[in-house]
Amino acid sequence: MNYSDMKPYVGNREQLFSVRESRLVGGRADGVRVVDIHNGGNLSLTVAVDRCMDIPVLRYKGRCMNYITCNSISHPAYYEVAGEGWSEAFSGGFLYTCGLSNTGLRSSTDWDTQKEHGCIANRPAEHLNIVETETEDGPAVELIGTMKESMLAGTNLSLARRIRVSYQKDEVEIIDVVKNEGFRRVPQPILYHCNMGYPLLQPDSKFSISHTAVRPRTPFAERELPNLNEILPPQDALEEACYYYTPIADSSGWATAVLENAREHLRLRLSFDTATLGHFVQWKNFVKGEYVMGLEPANAPIDGREDALSRGELPFLEGGEARTYRLRFALDEKTGEAG
Secondary structure: OOHHHHHHHOOOHHHOOEEEEEEOOOHHHOOOEEEEEEOOOOEEEEEEOOOOOEEEEEEEOOEEOEOEOOOOOOOHHHOOOOOOHHHHHOOEOOEEEEEOOOOEOOOOOOOHHHOOOOOHHHOOOEEEEEEEEEEOOEEEEEEEEEEEEEOOOOOEEEEEEEEEEEOOEEEEEEEEEEEEOOOOOEEOOEEEEEEEOOOOOOOOOEEEEOEEEEEEOOHHHHHOHHHOOOOOOOEOOOOOEEEEEEEOOOOOOEEEEEEEEOOOOEEEEEEEEOOOOOEEEEEEEEEOOEEEEEEEEEOOOOEOHHHHHHOOOOOEEOOOOEEEEEEEEEEEOOOOOOO
C-alpha cells in the first residue's frame, strides 16, 4: 500500500512518520536538546541538537547499529580541552564530527591544536529549523542548524548542517557547509567519526572500500597489515589500529565504504563526496567493552598539523571562503550466506 492509500487510515501523520523534539533529563545528559525521527519504515535515529547535530544513536529494524561509549551523551558544559577532556566527552555514536580547526592528535604549538579532534562536536546548534514536507511518495524532514567555532583574535568558523530523512527510505543524507567567517586564512580539517558496533560489527562481518593504497598509522598497525581484513572477537587487551585509505571514486565523484554482516542480514553503506573528502580512516578497536570500528571520511590525515603540512595535505580556508561536504548513509539487509 502506498502512502496516499494509507492516509485515510490515520488521524495524524505521526502514525506513519514522526519527528519529535525534546530535552534529555538526568545525569550528564541533562538539558541536551534532541530530535528523534522515525521514518515509518526500518529506520529511527536521534539527532543531538546541542552536540553539533551529530547522531548518537541510529537503529535499523530496532537494532542499534553504532557503538556507544561508557560516557553516553553528555552536555557540552562537561567538555574540557585539557587532559583527557575529549575522551571524557566522546559518546561514540553513529556520527561524531571532529574539527573544525584540528582533527586527530593535539600539539602545544597553538591553542587550536591543543584541542584533540577539535571542539565542534561540543557546540550547540543555533537557529534550529525543522522543515517537514509531504509529496505523493510520503513525508520527509530536514533538520537545519548552524554551529560555530570561534574565539577573539583567532579562528572564526561556522558549520551549517542539513540532515534529511524521507518516508520509508532507509537513508540519511547530510550536507555540511563550513565557512571562514573571519578575515584570516586558517586551517580547516574535518573528520566524520562514524562508530559502528554490535550487532553490525562482529568477527564474521566484512568491511570493504575501493582504494588504491593503504597506509598504516602506527608501527602496530603496520605489523597487523597482513591481517587488515580480519575482525577479531572482543579481546582482554589489544592496541588499537588505524589505517589511511586512498579511496576510489565512482563516475559521480563519490566513494563508498561498506560494513556488512550476512548472518545478521545487516549492511551499512557510507558514501561520501571525494571532491572535498579525499581521505578515509579506518579505526579498529577490539577490546572488550570498547568493541568498535570507526569509518571516517576526512579531508586530512590525523597525525597533527605538522604531519599534514609536511605531506601537503592540510586544507585551508581563506577569509569568507566556504566548502561543502556531503555524506550519505544507507541501511539494508545483507542477503546470502554468512562469511
